[in-house]
Amino acid sequence: MTKIQSETPAAGAVTPSNVESGDRLGAAENSLLHVEVQEPAVKHNPIIAFFLFLGSFMIPGLGMFCEAYFVFAVGNLKSLWKKEYPDCWSKHKTCPVTLSDSITYTQVCGIIFGQIVLGFFADRIGRKWGSVSTAATMVVGAILIIASKARTDKALWAMFTAVQFIFGIGVGGEYPVASTSANERAESSSKLQKRRGETVVLVFSMQGWGNLVNTAVIIAIMAGFQQYGPKYDSYALEVSWRLSYAIGLIPLISILLYRIFRLRESAVWQKKREALEAMGGNKAKGVQWRKFGLLMYYFWHRNFGTAMSWFVWDFAFYGNKLFQGTFIKIINPKASVIQVLEWTLLNSAVALVGYYFAAFTIDHRWMGRMRMQMMGFSWMFVLFLICAVHYDALRTPKYIHTFQFLYYFSSFWGQWGPNATTWLLPAELAPTEVRSMCHGFSAAVGKAGALVAGVVFNLVSDRAKFWISAFCGLAGVILTFFTIPDITGLDLREGDRRWLAILDGNHGYYHGEAVNPKYLSIFERMLGYGRNYRPEATPTQVVSYKEAVPTQLAEMRTPKAEVAVGRTDSS
Template sequence: MADILRHHRHHNPSAGEVPVPHGPATGDEHEHYPPGDKPITSDQERAIFSYLTHPDDCYTPEGVYWADLPLRERIAFVNKVQNAEAKKELRAIGRMMKADPLSPVSWYFRNAVLPGAGLGLEGYVLFSIGNLEPLFKSAYPGCWGKKTECDANWIAAVTYLEVIGIMVGQVAVGIIGDWIGRRWGLIQDAAIMFVGLLMITASWGLNLNGWVICYAWSLFFYGFGVGGEYPITATSSMENAVAAGKISTREDRLHRGRKVTMAFLMQGWGQLINQALLILLLLILHHGDGNPPYGSTTVQWIWRLSFAIPAVGTLWLVYYRAYKMPHASRQLVAAKRKNNVTGYDVDSLRLACSFFGGRLLATAGTWFCNDVFFYGNKLFQAQFIAVISDNPTSVLTGWTWNLINVVVSLAGYYLASIFIDNKFYGRKMMQQVGFLMCFIMFIIPAFNYKYYTSPEGIKAFQAMYFLSSFFNQFGPNSVTFLVAGEVFPTPIRASAHGFSACIGKAGALLASVLYNYIDTQTKFYVVPWFGLAGMLLTWLFLPDTTGLDLKEQERRWTYIRSGRDHEYHGIAIHPEHLSLWERIRGVGKNYNPELDLKQKIEDMREEWAGKEKLKRENEAGAASVEDLDDEEWSDEVQNYFKRTTDSSLLAGEKRHDGNGAQLPTLNEKAGSDAASSN
């Protein structure tokens, strides 16, 4: 609070000297002030609240929002803010390294590795299934080859059951995360993944077909936990201490996307570690030679060890989430308390489908298109390896090329985390460019397939393969994970994310089924159009939330939830932060910075009054300490509220006029005044 207060006084040196009246300044029932006091003026009021209503990373000193500036001024303002923030972070890193050279590593571990540990383990196991398939094909041709020893349907079920388990987990845990809480979802997912890994490691049967059946159902169980990681990790990363009910912070506005994508990119590290470990195990257990033939005993040791090792890390994750993340559900609890909801907020779900249907189409539809591409990328690998390799039948050869591809993908993940909060690139542009580049990388070889799979064109084919991997991560794969939760309100955020991810995995399921029935040339004719469709869905239906405060979106939701959406005038409906579809429907027509300033102050007043009431109840033993959010209000703001707030509002009572009729709340009154002004 001291830092915020110093910041406020630095920008408003006279704020501490503003005369504050003793009576409430709003409401028709109070129209006089004690002798010697004067009503507060709008300029003085603006000075008191400017550090809250007009933070300097979003507004000019004159109070103009960055997106309202002319293009040249906008570029200058945004670059100034971003350059200053970059210098500030570099200086902070320098101080950390001076004090302790390894402190940046520990910071990264706390802020990226731990939040994304579940996704890292998920990436490790999920992609190991595909990595192990060529090894199984070589060692068990009676199952993965001619299928004389195993049922072909159960071999296919290894992939299908895994994907279906993920889809079920995404929807179910999304609902659980909004119903019971984020913390419960985090613990439950880690526990399910741990048990699932034990099941996979110990899977066995009286014959090969029995083993395959046990293996497939173990993957289904594990997949349920994996699926739950998507909505629960995204929402908890977004709603941690930075944005969880606190006064809007600079960190949230400038780095929220980076915070979430740094957790998500652990999926790439999981893939990398899995592939590197499999290569090492093959070299160690296959007598230093990665070439076929591969013995059954060697294969069994390799795949069981590859699953047993992450089981240890998953067990530690269960402990960490159970004992080290006690406040993961804090923002959800605050949102439910505000709306007097104890279970699942069905009303919020209904309203979200009505108001944010276009957004749901964008997040689910683009994720579907992306997953077709994500799996379609694997088409390139077998083709160019067969041409450029002297030993294409070696599992080690395929694994080595895949390791290189994962490294390229990781570069895309990290570049996405750097640019995803850039106001001139950000979420929407990144996703559109990523989809466009993937479309181009697939459409070129589609119509000249023979040339690009020949020795003359294989180098260009290889380059397109790596570029498609890079732009998939530096584009839709990273963005879909972020925006699927970010563009929806807290009460149904995990549900919306889980549903979008489930529809996305339906794209993966479509790819895995479709590719079994069409030849490689036809695959290249089909896949590119999903990239084009994803780009168009992004352009039409996805809003750009880059730089938009998460708490401002929650404020808009409060108006929608109370049936007063037309009374909201803030930046959450600024055209910059709306989709083309929403702008066409007229959602942003009520944007009005001046009216919004008045309402924002009254919103804060009611929030402050509610917290004061809770404090008094806590002192009387009627409320628990956990119910209290420790807001960092400056002394000027608290003093202003104390001396201008109706005592009945502070007590939580209903206000009535002289005839006994109930008066509107301060917020409702501000809304009706704003509507009259319109």
């Protein structure tokens, strides 16, 4: 077993293992230096160019479209189910209260499971087959949702709840796979490297379209059956919700077939695998556990920051989404089912605009990731605080439209802020080798926030929901300020070079841009990670294993502070 120094070496120090590490790491770095996918320069007319631009994010984002279409359908359809199944959903004669509420909880549990498990495997089987796995799981779950049938209401909703877990697994896997794939697609293209944030957020914006289209489809179907209330036809409502799910199955099957037959593997992921093979580290016994330990040691604060930021955002965001109908009932207590959906559609449209504000500003240095996240959380705190403080007055006819504006405006700032950045940052801040796993972990913690929100929001008053959402925004501001670095403009390959140095036990010899203080969080600066930064280092000189003259090797002693890394002696 090869031994390495556990402490930062003195400047100019060289050990025999350093030179060996330099050769090994140099071979690994050669695999990272040339990742760009050369695209032929073809000039299209403006119309074709526009549609190619749309396809560049709509096709990769179709998985997020489908997951949002099905996930938010539960919140959209609850008011409909209360009319069709009153004994189960309203009076609770045939179903316990816990059964109807458990649909949301079960779905979120499935999402958490998928984020952790499929996120882990996507780093090992590749982005393509990770994407295929998530889409296939969602297709199976969607078919079972549509086919849910039983003789009694209780049995029907028990089956519906169970299959939501299956669908949720696929949804959970889509989060890390889609984000990491979009990041790596931007990283591998010279045209997109400076627009990485825009590329990823545009893919994510398809989530907003999924929510919007689902609401519009339900409204259109109910209007077709003339279900305007107050009297409803049970058969028409039955067809409405099942048909809305069936329509969502069409793009889901399409994206599965596309990923099987047309999707190419991530060039960045492949190059990273080559780099690791050059180091010989993956063949050693227990190497994965040692890598996990190194990840936690050097990146725990980043994972904590992204995970907890996502937690407080999802607590407020999913709590509001799942209880959106309740909020709209406060604004318009006499609203019919279709009127509630129309207000929901308006809210979704306002939120969708926020996605595009996020996409087209996130790569500018005057905005960046950290500022955008803090800005969104700050607005969320202010707007929900106003709603909580003036709750009684805002419910009066005089101020009801002000209440409506505040609630919808909060949706806009949520998208132009933490909803976009919490999806982007976990993949950006992690090395390629563990990118999907880290994103899955942060996303799972975030969905735990949604799960807690589903429980807590059922137990508190409507006014208290606004208080809780406001203080979630304040917590997000504090977390972002201390733990989130702004890596706008940083080449992600620098993070991979740093990771290779960490794996080789020579983190102190890395001097590149990944440890530039401007790309580190306040907490990382306090830990001293920026001390090793050397502005004069070129991309091929960021790891200084051979700085001293060879004659120094004879004078070197074996360091006392040593730890074993996951390599065989022959590596």
